[in-house]
Amino acid sequence: MMKFVTRRVLQAIPVLLGVTVVVYAILLAAPGGPEAKFAQNPRITQAQKDSFRKAWGLDQPIPIQYGRWMGILNPSGEGLGVLIGPAGLPNFLPTPLSGATNGVLHGDFGYSIDSGEPVSNRIIRAALPTFILAGTALVLWIVVAIVLGVYAAIHRYSLFDQGATVFAYVGYAMPTFWLGIMLIFAFSGPGLNILPAGGMTETRISPPFGSPEYWVYFGSNTPQALGDIAKHLVLPVITLVVVNIAGDSRFVRASMLESLGQDYVRTARAKGLPARTVNFKHALRNALLPVVTNIGLEIPFLFTGAIVTETIFSWPGIGKLTIDATRDFDYPILMGVLLVTSVMVVLANLLADILYGVIDPRIKY
Amino acid sequence: MTSGATTGVPVPAEPAVRRRLRRRPPEPVRRALGQYVALVGYYLLIAVVLLLVTVLGVKGAADASARLVPFLLAAAGVVFVGRRVIPTRQRWALAVAVGSSLAVQLACYYILVQVVGGGATELDGNSAFFSVVLAAVGPILALPAMLNLLRARRWFNGERERQIRADEIGARPIADPLMGPARAATAALPAPTAAPTDRPVAAPSGTIEIGAIVPLPASAARDRSAAGPLLAVRDLRKHFPIHGGVLRRQIGTVYAVDGVTFDVMRGETFSLVGESGCGKTTLGRTVLQLTPPTSGRVVFDGYELEDVEPNDMRPLRRRMQIIFQDPFGSLNPRMPISDIIGEGLLSQGLTDRQARDKKVEDSLEIVGLRREYTRRYPHEFSGGQRQRIGVARALALSPDFIVADEPVSALDVSIQSQVLNLLYDLKRDLNLTYLFISHNLSVIQYFSDRVGVMYLGKLVEIGTVEQLYRNPRHPYTVALLSAIPEADPRRRRKRLILKGDLPSPAAPPAGCRFHTRCWLRERLGNPENCVTQEPEVRSLGDTGHQVACHWTEEISQTTVSEAAAESPAIVAAAVEDE
Amino acid sequence: MTAAAATTGASTPHSDGDRLLDVRNMQTRFHVMDGVVPAVDGVSFTLDRGRTLGIVGESGSGKSVTALTIMRLLDIPPAEIGAGSEAWFDGRDLLALSExxxxxxxxKDIAMIFQEPLTSLNPVFTVGAQIAEQVQTHLHVRAREAWxxxxxxxxxxxxxxxxxxxxxxxxxxSGGMRQRVMIAMALSCEPKLLIADxxxxxxxxxxxxxxLELLKTIQQRTGSALIMITHDLGVIAETVDDVIVMYAGQVVEQGSVADVLLEPRMPYxxxxxESIPTVEKRGGRLSAISGVVPSxxxxxxxxxxxxRCPYAWDTCRDRMPDLSVxxxxxxxxxxxxHVAGAASRLEAAVSQHRQNMRVGRQLTDSV
Structure with missing residues (x-):
């Protein structure tokens, strides 16, 4: 097992390196650039533009920009010194060795062009709301999907199964943005005005989420603050669950049906075991093997969030951060989000593989 | 397309014309080509590093890229020269390949020094040194490729054409008594087997009777027509690597076929029998070169089938066909029958659609299916019919040698006999030679002339059906025959039951591979040499009966019946291996 | 001496105390897309305690479905068990029991062993746990005793x-060990009847x-009855007392194994x-049954x-024959x-069969 994990981690390194190159290339290929924001602004002089480009290092050749962002090159070095960190060793080595602090390899994602804050701060601040929203939704939809799928498979072709099928297709076909807006319309607009339409907290009574003042407020009014968040969670969570349950419950159903048709299920029945044991011990355990892999692959969602849903409900998470950064041509933030997302995907894949090995005794690494 | 056997007309024996076979580039050459490709990767790496270094110095990416152009061209040139020139196998190709490779490497090195030393004045001394080292690695990396080419120089010098004449194979104690005295030709191979002779079988002491098999005349000599065996297999091995560990290195080997030697005579049915995992299927495929052997030789009708150039292999492929076990999996469900059968014809250059369809219909007719079936798809046929289609596919190319890999195992009893009859008739009418692979001892007894018994990748006994079934000389064969369930209740008998299961072919037991399950060894008080010494295949007299057992003389009616009597009621499932 | 009467309940030499299984007019149909498949069509047989019965037939003959119907392991629908079907086991009609x-x-009373031991065992549980589970279910013992x-x-x-x-x-x-595990599992609750498919x-x-040796020994030791389902006549000859031959969902012949194998009375x-390759038939063609199993x-x-019958005449195309004595x-x-008036035809068929069993050219003149 250790060997397998080691091998997979080693394999992940070139993959992630490739990802940085690809991410960089994609953003380069996109029209505009950090300076596109004011490219058409007549009040900005050429000198100002040049100094902006110089300040952000945009005047450098692209490989150098990439090298600096990655932390391979030392921006303050000269000649061959660009490759050498302050401690005299190659710059790309970890900070304790090379003394270098710049670049992704040293945990430095740069600064937001828009706000000047470190990118990592912005990402960390957006991560918590996303984790709350996506986590709630993920747990809910996985549980519901498994229950729905298993029940539908056991009672195949029953009324329940057919109902679940219809629900799945409707849910699958429903666009997130449309469902979100309809929900807002129904529960916080002209219809029932019982749930907030957006945001994460009631801004009239609490400071903005994530600010130091908020945590002071949270400390003194914990139940109230939690209730507030819960109320704001309802609509976005429903949106996410309805849309995502469809695919997963179909997957669980198919997997369970396959499992129910296996010889060992027939053996279990021939042994005289009660139907419950046959279904939930023998069939379900095997049916869940592929499902677990699928869940493992959905884990990055906890971080990446749902861009559309977060935007509709003004949820201050990663999804909204991404959209905002795109709108503002905030390349460092985009780069940071994309990179962290990729790392999450790679890690989730690894996790899914390991999990599979743990629950399936046939897999040996 | 020669010898066009269409309907049931026997194919006339092909004249003994031995066209020369060109060989595929040998392993070192193929490896050298791969190494050159890897070299390009290295140059690309230099390119990136150089790009960075140069850009830092010159602050002009375009300029830097321009300087890299000769390097990339050089790298591409080496590969181009390598891939195009080397396979021509001309004598000058070696010189061109090695020479151009060396020249290009040196040119790159020179250019780099020029760039660093002359052109790129802005680089400091350290960078210059750095770059020169990088470039110098190129020629060093090219060395193994060049060495590989030089290692294969014999191949460039014309030894690529390899052929063994039929009478060279096992010429000395030659298989066939009708061939007259052994030829003077130097025996290229240690002669393995001898086919049945017309001399009376010199039965080794203690003949046993397994079951009540009717005694038959010992002589089964028959005219084997043309010279020598049709197929000669010498010390053939096929090993499959097992990969594992962090770096996916090879951590083990499956010895699927491990040193097998036998001959198949013209017009004969030679059967391979053994349990699953004994390597009989792998052997069948390796013989046909469907999977390359690890070592050993396969000589088909005088042609050495090692590393034969694909173009030269094609006419031989036509003559060697295979029938697969699974009538459901081996036919592409999305292809009509005409394409399934016609594909082989097409690859043999029969492009004329009408002629091809004619031939397809003919072969369908031969196997007893209607001509109109060509437009149908496999799912429209029953298992037995599909197996007939599989046979028709093989026959369409008018082969003279067919490997039948468990052709009836997947079929019901009543269908099985239909297909066996078909194979029997075809053999008689088309003068075919079969290598018949099966685990079913009754079918083999009915169907074959000679039988080889396989156990864990080795042939433990070879003999005619009469020799093997009436007088088995290997304890495994004895047990195997004893295990056949007998459909005739009058022939019920006490069985000799083996202990345990087949050991893994990845970790075959030391010494005699059968010693872990051997009843004879147990009866003899576990002699040491079964574990320490691998038994040689030896001939029993000059009967052609061969066996690989140290203690074959100890096998007698008494030992067998004693062992059978002692077969425990519940046999231990596994020999304690751990 | 046992494989018994077509019309059950009729006089048999055995008291009901000996009789373990009495299947009467069993009919199992499958409703599939293309129509209805009569997989088992009016099968009747009996089995006494401690005896062995072989059911032999080719694929599609309904031999496995018979066993699955007795075990009530078929999903209903698509399967349907005909109204008149009965399977009396130890005094109870299995087909009328509640689930x-x-x-x-x-x-507990009837255990079954399947063909493919690898897929028949659950891959994610240890073999011990899978046997223990059955022991605990039926014998109501604690985990340690079960183990x-x-x-x-x-x-x-x-x-x-x-x-x-x-x-x-x-x-x-290994494959053999898995099948041993299946047998251990089947025997763990000392069943009265063991069905081996x-x-x-x-x-x-x-x-x-x-x-096979293990099955025979254990069956002798435990005294349970055994139904051996197979297509292999050799296996049948080695293991069973009585045999029924099935073709296209019907019993076509039954009797003691020696009688049926040595003196078959039905052309199938x-x-x-005849189609079993043997040494006597070497060098000649096998006498094969022509054609294929009907759809x-x-x-x-x-x-x-x-x-497919070489001896068929007009009557055979008019009327379905009974399972006659x-x-x-x-x-x-x-x-x-076997009806009166066909005696000469029967003679001809039997002598043809004897000849087919002997036929086969000499070894030496093949090719």
């Missing part, structure tokens, strides 16, 4: 170091010999036996074997050859 009552019979029973059973079926093997997963065992088909010949059985959607209207009262064959 929960049937559950107590399965695994010692598991080890005892594994030892009984000849698995070395059973304590260690019990903790292994199916994929860690092609138990050795997936195994190698030396392992098959082991498993004759053909099956279940287009069964011949009268005798189902008629299109032949000369010997214990022998039944579904064939018009």
């Amino acid at each position: 929960s009552e049937m559950r107590k019979v399965r695994g 010692s029973r598991v080890v005892e059973m594994l030892r009984l079926v000849g698995i070395p170091s059973p304590e260690r093997r019990a903790k292994q997963y199916p994929h860690e065992l 092609e138990p050795t088909t997936a195994l190698d010949v030396t392992v098959q010999a082991q498993i 059985t004759m053909g099956l036996i 279940p959607f287009h069964l011949p209207p009268a005798c189902r074997f008629e299109p 032949t000369r010997d009262a214990e022998r039944h064959a579904r064939c018009h050859l």
Whole structure:
């Protein structure tokens, strides 16, 4: 097992390196650039533009920009010194060795062009709301999907199964943005005005989420603050669950049906075991093997969030951060989000593989 | 397309014309080509590093890229020269390949020094040194490729054409008594087997009777027509690597076929029998070169089938066909029958659609299916019919040698006999030679002339059906025959039951591979040499009966019946291996 | 002496105390997309305690479906069990039991062994746990006692170091060992009837010999009855007392194994036996049954074997033959050859069969 994990981690390194190159290339290929924001602004002089480009290092050749962002090159070095960190060793080595602090390899994602804050701060601040929203939704939809799928498979072709099928297709076909807006319309607009339409907290009574003042407020009014968040969670969570349950419950159903048709299920029945044991011990355990892999692959969602849903409900998470950064041509933030997302995907894949090995005794690494 | 056997007309024996076979580039050459490709990767790496270094110095990416152009061209040139020139196998190709490779490497090195030393004045001394080292690695990396080419120089010098004449194979104690005295030709191979002779079988002491098999005349000599065996297999091995560990290195080997030697005579049915995992299927495929052997030789009708150039292999492929076990999996469900059968014809250059369809219909007719079936798809046929289609596919190319890999195992009893009859008739009418692979001892007894018994990748006994079934000389064969369930209740008998299961072919037991399950060894008080010494295949007299057992003389009616009597009621499932 | 009467309830030499299983007019149909498949069509047989019965037939003959119907393991729908079907086991009609009552019979009174031991064992549980589960369900013992029973059973079926093997997963065992585990599992609750559905088909010949030997020994030791379902006449000859031959969902012949195999009285059985390759037939062609098994959607209207039968005449195309008693009262064959007036035809068929069994050219003149 250790060997397998080691091998997979080693394999992940070139993959992630490739990802940085690809991410960089994609953003380069996109029209505009950090300076596109004011490219058409007549009040900005050429000198100002040049100094902006110089300040952000945009005047450098692209490989150098990439090298600096990655932390391979030392921006303050000269000649061959660009490759050498302050401690005299190659710059790309970890900070304790090379003394270098710049670049992704040293945990430095740069600064937001828009706000000047470190990118990592912005990402960390957006991560918590996303984790709350996506986590709630993920747990809910996985549980519901498994229950729905298993029940539908056991009672195949029953009324329940057919109902679940219809629900799945409707849910699958429903666009997130449309469902979100309809929900807002129904529960916080002209219809029932019982749930907030957006945001994460009631801004009239609490400071903005994530600010130091908020945590002071949270400390003194914990139940109230939690209730507030819960109320704001309802609509976005429903949106996410309805849309995502469809695919997963179909997957669980198919997997369970396959499992129910296996010889060992027939053996279990021939042994005289009660139907419950046959279904939930023998069939379900095997049916869940592929499902677990699928869940493992959905884990990055906890971080990446749902861009559309977060935007509709003004949820201050990663999804909204991404959209905002795109709108503002905030390349460092985009780069940071994309990179962290990729790392999450790679890690989730690894996790899914390991999990599979743990629950399936046939897999040996 | 020669010898066009269409309907049931026997194919006339092909004249003994031995066209020369060109060989595929040998392993070192193929490896050298791969190494050159890897070299390009290295140059690309230099390119990136150089790009960075140069850009830092010159602050002009375009300029830097321009300087890299000769390097990339050089790298591409080496590969181009390598891939195009080397396979021509001309004598000058070696010189061109090695020479151009060396020249290009040196040119790159020179250019780099020029760039660093002359052109790129802005680089400091350290960078210059750095770059020169990088470039110098190129020629060093090219060395193994060049060495590989030089290692294969014999191949460039014309030894690529390899052929063994039929009478060279096992010429000395030659298989066939009708061939007259052994030829003077130097025996290229240690002669393995001898086919049945017309001399009376010199039965080794203690003949046993397994079951009540009717005694038959010992002589089964028959005219084997043309010279020598049709197929000669010498010390053939096929090993499959097992990969594992962090770096996916090879951590083990499956010895699927491990040193097998036998001959198949013209017009004969030679059967391979053994349990699953004994390597009989792998052997069948390796013989046909469907999977390359690890070592050993396969000589088909005088042609050495090692590393034969694909173009030269094609006419031989036509003559060697295979029938697969699974009538459901081996036919592409999305292809009509005409394409399934016609594909082989097409690859043999029969492009004329009408002629091809004619031939397809003919072969369908031969196997007893209607001509109109060509437009149908496999799912429209029953298992037995599909197996007939599989046979028709093989026959369409008018082969003279067919490997039948468990052709009836997947079929019901009543269908099985239909297909066996078909194979029997075809053999008689088309003068075919079969290598018949099966685990079913009754079918083999009915169907074959000679039988080889396989156990864990080795042939433990070879003999005619009469020799093997009436007088088995290997304890495994004895047990195997004893295990056949007998459909005739009058022939019920006490069985000799083996202990345990087949050991893994990845970790075959030391010494005699059968010693872990051997009843004879147990009866003899576990002699040491079964574990320490691998038994040689030896001939029993000059009967052609061969066996690989140290203690074959100890096998007698008494030992067998004693062992059978002692077969425990519940046999231990596994020999304690751990 | 036992494989019994077509019309059950009729006089038999046995008291009801001996009779373990009495299947009467069993009919099982499958409703599939293309129509209805009569997989088992009016099958009747009986089995006494401690006896062995072989059911032989080719694929699609309905032999496995018969067993699954007795065990009530078929999904209904698509399967449907005909109204008149009865399966009396130990005084109770299995087909009339409630599902929960049937559950107590399965695994406890009737156990089953399947063809493919690898897929028949659950891959994610240890073999010991899978046997223990059955022991606990039926014998209501605590986990520790169940476990010692598991080890005892594994030892009984000849698995070395059973304590260690019990903790292994199916994929860690060889094919023969897995089948031994299946047998241990089936025997763990001391069933009165053991149904083995092609138990050795997936195994190698030396392992098959082991498993058959094991089944015979254990059956003698425990005294349970055994139904052996197989297509292999050799296996039948080695293991059973009585045999029924099935073709296209019907019983076509039944009798003691020696009678049926040595003196078959139905052309299909004759053909099956003739088509076994033996040494006597070497060098000649096998006498094969022509044609293929009829499609279940287009069964011949009268005798189902008629299109493939070398001895068929007009009557065979008009009327379905009954499973009639032949000369010997214990022998039944579904064939018009046994009605009065066909005696000469029967003579001809039997002598043809004898000749086919002997035929085969001399070894030396082949090719």
